[in-house]
Amino acid sequence: MRWKKPVCVLLLAAAGAAVIAGLQRLVEPKYMGLVVEGNFTSEYYEETTPHDVIFLGNCEVYENISPIVLWREFGITSYIRGNAQQLIAQSYYLLEDTLAYETPAAVVFNVSAMQQFEQDNESYNRMTMDGMRWSSSKWNAIRATRMEDEHIIEYIFPILRFHSRFKELEPDDLKYFMGSGKVAHNGYYLRADVRPAGDLPVERRRSDYSFDPRCWEYLEKIRTLCEQNGIRLVLMKAPSLYPAWYDQWEVQIEEYAAEHDLTYVNCLEVSDDIGIDFSTDTYDAGLHMNVYGAEKMARYWGPILLEIPGVEDRRGTVSGAARGYKAGIGLDTVWQEKCDFYDRMKASQEEEFARLGYIKQFYIQ
Numbered sequence: 001m002r003w004k005k006p007v008c009v010l011l012l013a014a015a016g017a018a019v020i021a022g023l024q025r026l027v028e029p030k031y032m033g034l035v036v037e038g039n040f041t042s043e044y045y046e047e048t049t050p051h052d053v054i055f056l057g058n059c060e061v062y063e064n065i066s067p068i069v070l071w072r073e074f075g076i077t078s079y080i081r082g083n084a085q086q087l088i089a090q091s092y093y094l095l096e097d098t099l100a101y102e103t104p105a106a107v108v109f110n111v112s113a114m115q116q117f118e119q120d121n122e123s124y125n126r127m128t129m130d131g132m133r134w135s136s137s138k139w140n141a142i143r144a145t146r147m148e149d150e151h152i153i154e155y156i157f158p159i160l161r162f163h164s165r166f167k168e169l170e171p172d173d174l175k176y177f178m179g180s181g182k183v184a185h186n187g188y189y190l191r192a193d194v195r196p197a198g199d200l201p202v203e204r205r206r207s208d209y210s211f212d213p214r215c216w217e218y219l220e221k222i223r224t225l226c227e228q229n230g231i232r233l234v235l236m237k238a239p240s241l242y243p244a245w246y247d248q249w250e251v252q253i254e255e256y257a258a259e260h261d262l263t264y265v266n267c268l269e270v271s272d273d274i275g276i277d278f279s280t281d282t283y284d285a286g287l288h289m290n291v292y293g294a295e296k297m298a299r300y301w302g303p304i305l306l307e308i309p310g311v312e313d314r315r316g317t318v319s320g321a322a323r324g325y326k327a328g329i330g331l332d333t334v335w336q337e338k339c340d341f342y343d344r345m346k347a348s349q350e351e352e353f354a355r356l357g358y359i360k361q362f363y364i365q
Contacts, residue, residue, distance in 0.1 A: 039183045040083055041094070041131030046182075049334050050102040050322035052311045053078035055187070056091040056222075057110030060238035063288040064267075067186035068342040069298035071335045075313030076305055080187025085124040088113040088218045093141035095225060097132060101324035105310025106232045108301075109222060111253050111264075112245065117212040119147055129155065185342045190291050192349035193359050197241055197278035197286035209248035223260060232263075232308045239267040239276055239297070241286030265304070267297065274300040291346055 040062060053076060055061045062082035070076040081094045091113060098104070119125050125145060132138040142155050184190075226233040235257055237245060250266060257264035267274060274296050278286050281293030289297060305311045314331050321327040352359050 038127040039131065040187055040189075041081070041128060043131075043182060043184055044079060044081060044098075044187065045133060047079065047186075048326050049077065049319040049329055049331060050104075050325050051077045051079045051186075052105045052314070053108060053305055054095070054098055054104045054106070055080040055082060055108045055110070056086075056095060057082045057236075058086040058113050059084050059189075059288060060112045060240055061108075061110045061236075062184070062187055063189045063191070064238045064240075064294055065188065065289075065297040065301060066291065066294040066342075067188055067298070068339055069295045070302055070305070071315075072339060073299060074302035074306060075315035076302060076311060077314050077331065077335075078186065078305075080184075082110075082187060083124070083128040085116075085119070085121065086113065086128050087117065087119060087145050088215050088222075089117070089144045090128050090141050092218045092221050092225070093137045093144070094128075094132070095222060096137040096140075097135060099225070099229060100135065100137070102322045103229050104231060106234060106305060106308045107222070107226050108234045108236050108305075109219075110236050110238055111219075112237060112240070114211045114215045114219065114249070114253070115243075117214045119145055122147055122150060125150065182341065185338065185345075188294065190294075190342065190345055190349070191283040191288070191359075191362065192291045192346055193283045193353045193362065194280055194290060194292075195283050195285050196280070197282055203244040203246075206246070209246055209252075211249070211252065219256070223262070232310075234304075234308075235262055235264040237264075237266040237268060238289075239271045239274065239293075240288065241268075241278065241282075263304070267300075270300075291349075 053070075055065065055078065059082070062080045065080070067076075067078040067080060070078050081091075081098060083090070086094075091109065095107065125147065129138060129141055129145075132141065142152055146152065146155075223233050225231075235253060237250075237253070245266075245268065253264060256262075271278075276289070276293055276296055281289055281296065283290035306313070317331055319325060319327055319329045319331055319334075349359050
């Protein structure tokens with residue numbers, strides 16, 4: 001029975017791999033409660049139908065526009081592939097990753113990521129890249145953006161990075177061992193609390209307003225990748241009051257958009273047209289929109305997006321064939337479930353905020 005020994009070796013190897021995978025899952029951060037953003041990247045892979053619009057960028061995207069309202073009022077299918085402090089190189093590789101599953105008609109990229117090329121906090125890298133499925137895009141994202149003291153092997157085997165958590169495991173680590181369930185709404189982070197904008201921080205003067213050349217390199221890579229795939233690239237600056245978006249930066253983006261015939265919308269400059277009221281539409285004094293501001297942003301962007309060829313009102317239709325997605329699914333049914341989930345979470349947060357003056361999930365003592 002010469003075959004027995006190889007089979008036993010394979011079975012032992014498979015069992016060992018399963019044990020390691022289980023231990024890794026146990027010690028990896030579960031990103032529940034206040035910091036749910038670590039789930040955003042992985043939730044994309046649960047989608048069953050394709051999207052006409054993909055939003056890319058950092059928190060100025062995933063907190064500032066509601067895909068649910070884009071669908072409910074305009075029939076636009078969209079998804080936000082954004083994370084906290086997501087670097088422009090990470091956005092590029094997430095776009096590459098997205099194109100392995102679908103080819104949207106439009107990509108909207110938020111240009112605030114041009115301010116910073118290198119990461120300054122490992123947690124942000126982990127929240128963006130741990131949830132990516134393994135591919136050349138993930139490998140290249142890690143190589144391009146890991147910090148000096150980060151090691152690629154610790155992304156391949158997270159247990160090497162988080163083994164110390166065995167001493168500090170919490171009940172939530174067991175509760176969410178198999179998964180946390182949905183926390184975002186097609187990549188959108190819903191907040192229904194309100195904290196009006198107050199006095200803005202004093203803007204500090206700079207001696208140099210140039211963007212890092214590597215940021216320009218990756219913006220060009222995003223533009224080229226979109227062009228090669230017949231995707232319309234749109235640039236956006238979210239309506240955040242701070243950190244400051246300097247006029248010198250604005251001029252550079254305007255010139256780049258004009259040079260390449262790209263639509264660019266600085267939402268801060270048109271906040272009155274959008275209808276944003278910074279006394280009611282932000283949950284953190286003007287840094288990000290709450291759900292009321294995000295819904296206004298969606299209503300402003302809906303007509304703009306519908307002008308792009310390939311972006312259509314998909315209500316009453318079924319999904320077409322797309323790599324990685326199921327064809328023939330009724331979009332109304334899929335999106336009604338999304339709307340119901342959104343409405344339940346919004347109503348729950350509104351009730352809690354009205355009763356307590358804050359939302360426990362997001363409350364820091």
